[in-house]
Amino acid sequence: FIIYDVPIDNIHTLRGIQSTTVQVNVVSGIIEALIIISPILIFISGVGGYFIIKRSFKPIRALYETAEIIKDQQDYSRRVPLSRSKDEIYKMADMMNQMFASIEANIEREKQFTSNVSHELRTPLAVLKAQLEYLQTKLKTKTQQEDMNDIMKQMTYIETLVEQILWLSKSETIDPKTFEVINLSEVIQTIVETQSLDLREKSIQLDTDIMPKAYIKANEVSLIRVFQNILSNAIKYNKPEGHIHVSLKHHDDHYVCKISDTGIGIEEDKLA
Numbered sequence: 001f002i003i004y005d006v007p008i009d010n011i012h013t014l015r016g017i018q019s020t021t022v023q024v025n026v027v028s029g030i031i032e033a034l035i036i037i038s039p040i041l042i043f044i045s046g047v048g049g050y051f052i053i054k055r056s057f058k059p060i061r062a063l064y065e066t067a068e069i070i071k072d073q074q075d076y077s078r079r080v081p082l083s084r085s086k087d088e089i090y091k092m093a094d095m096m097n098q099m100f101a102s103i104e105a106n107i108e109r110e111k112q113f114t115s116n117v118s119h120e121l122r123t124p125l126a127v128l129k130a131q132l133e134y135l136q137t138k139l140k141t142k143t144q145q146e147d148m149n150d151i152m153k154q155m156t157y158i159e160t161l162v163e164q165i166l167w168l169s170k171s172e173t174i175d176p177k178t179f180e181v182i183n184l185s186e187v188i189q190t191i192v193e194t195q196s197l198d199l200r201e202k203s204i205q206l207d208t209d210i211m212p213k214a215y216i217k218a219n220e221v222s223l224i225r226v227f228q229n230i231l232s233n234a235i236k237y238n239k240p241e242g243h244i245h246v247s248l249k250h251h252d253d254h255y256v257c258k259i260s261d262t263g264i265g266i267e268e269d270k271l272a
Contacts, residue, residue, distance in 0.1 A: 076104035118166035238263040
């Protein structure tokens with residue numbers, strides 16, 4: 001009990017008595033209830049908070065994943081999915097979609113322009129080459145023949161440049177769906193054999209160390225173009241009676257092809 005005395009006069013005192021049993025029981029009951037309920041409330045709050053945060057970050061994750069795909073595949077036709085709630089994340093995703101659309105349009109315009117220019121150049125170049133070939137049959141002196149040969153070489157070089165520009169304007173990101181199993185050993189060996197005429201003209205010796213049956217999944221046309229460019233450069237920038245070595249070996253979980261030559265090489269600051 002709680003006892004509270006208040007003096008009224010010199011003789012009398014007013015006393016109040018309050019039982020504490022009820023209050024103690026109520027407080028004890030509240031504490032016991034909190035001890036039992038608190039872990040449940042904390043668990044529910046944690047799970048609920050997790051799902052709320054996960055849902056809140058879902059648009060950001062979609063934005064990041066789309067941007068990563070665009071970066072890796074150079075596919076600017078992809079768009080970030082927009083959420084229903086038009087909040088700040090929605091505005092940012094919409095702005096990025098507009099930016100991707102602008103980049104895609106610029107790339108397409110550039111490709112179209114390059115393609116148009118290349119097509120327009122092919123016809124006059126073909127006419128010029130035909131006329132030069134005709135003139136070549138009319139030349140009489142050795143000096144004139146040598147000068148004409150130089151002109152024809154430059155004409156062929158320009159034709160090659162135009163063809164490469166045209167190919168680049170048509171080329172897009174290689175789709176892995178176009179990959180097929182090919183024998184890399186046969187591909188490289190075939191490319192080496194197609195360069196035999198150029199090798200003889202510069203008296204360049206070429207030897208190979210190509211392992212058999214190196215099977216890979218790749219786009220064969222693009223791969224052939226890569227090796228043709230590298231090998232033709234190894235011949236073009238090599239010295240007369242130089243040397244080229246082509247090797248293909250298995251290393252861990254991949255194949256390594258090396259094409260080395262005795263040519264002029266590339267300056268250190270240009271290698272990157």
